[in-house]
Amino acid sequence: MSGVPAPLGGEVPAELAGLRRSIDNIDSALVHLMAERFRATQEVGVLKATLGLPASDPTREREQVARLRALAEDSGLDPVFAEKFFAFIVAEVIRHHDAIAGR
Numbered sequence: 693m694s695g696v697p698a699p700l701g702g703e704v705p706a707e708l709a710g711l712r713r714s715i716d717n718i719d720s721a722l723v724h725l726m727a728e729r730f731r732a733t734q735e736v737g738v739l740k741a742t743l744g745l746p747a748s749d750p751t752r753e754r755e756q757v758a759r760l761r762a763l764a765e766d767s768g769l770d771p772v773f774a775e776k777f778f779a780f781i782v783a784e785v786i787r788h789h790d791a792i793a794g795r
């Protein structure tokens with residue numbers, strides 16, 4: 693015996709299956725939320741390109757990070773993770789905005 697549990701063969705314990713159903717529902721919600729968020733940020737990108745505004749707004753991002761870190765702390769989520777996750781999303785948004793503006 694190596695001490696490493698064997699992979700589950702067929703039968704998944706009921707408790708694990710229940711937790712995985714919750715995880716799948718949450719992942720579905722996250723995909724829908726991200727789709728809505730990117731739909732809104734695409735419109736922001738078009739607006740910014742039309743108005744000749746820069747893709748990124750560091751002041752706005754600092755406010756968002758402060759707000760999200762506080763929310764994360766209140767809800768038991770690691771604020772460092774919350775900030776990294778936010779930065780990951782915003783980097784993609786900026787990439788889209790640059791593309792919309794032809795940069």
Ligand SMILES: C=C(O[C@@H]1C=C(C(=O)O)C=C[C@H]1O)C(=O)O
Nearest residue numbers: 733736747748749752753782785
């Ligand atoms: C969406 C915007 O553009 C950028 C992306 C942001 C975001 O994804 O939340 C926030 C600020 C900007 O750097 C915006 O200015 O509101």
